[in-house]
Amino acid sequence: MKTDNYCTNCDEYKTDKELVNYKCNICNEYVLSKFSTSNGDKAIKRILASEVEANDMITIPYTDDFRRVLGISYNETEALIGLQEYRRIKIRLNSRVEKLEGAWYL
Numbered sequence: 808m809k810t811d812n813y814c815t816n817c818d819e820y821k822t823d824k825e826l827v828n829y830k831c832n833i834c835n836e837y838v839l840s841k842f843s844t845s846n847g848d849k850a851i852k853r854i855l856a857s858e859v860e861a862n863d864m865i866t867i868p869y870t871d872d873f874r875r876v877l878g879i880s881y882n883e884t885e886a887l888i889g890l891q892e893y894r895r896i897k898i899r900l901n902s903r904v905e906k907l908e909g910a911w912y913l
């Protein structure tokens with residue numbers, strides 16, 4: 808059955824209940840999740856702010872608008888993330904970030 812989560816590693820759709828911290832319950836990899844935007848449905852991974860890397864495309868918090876990560880620094884509790892054509896944002900290290908993986912075609 809098609810759901811809004813897909814593990815590319817296991818080649819299987821997953822229900823929300825089958826995920827553990829947004830990862831596959833079998834292989835422990837992040838699944839692709841459907842994320843609807845004003846610009847069409849996207850496939851994202853819900854990673855931790857502490858896992859963001861330069862050149863990732865992430866949403867501006869509370870929007871459906873993706874920006875490229877230019878650089879990251881950290882303090883004890885927060886990631887300070889510089890976004891292209893935007894300002895630097897602060898996100899708690901244990902908060903989730905929507906990382907763009909492509910269009911949702913699953």
Ligand SMILES: [Zn+2]
Nearest residue numbers: 814817831834
């Ligand atoms: Zn899997």
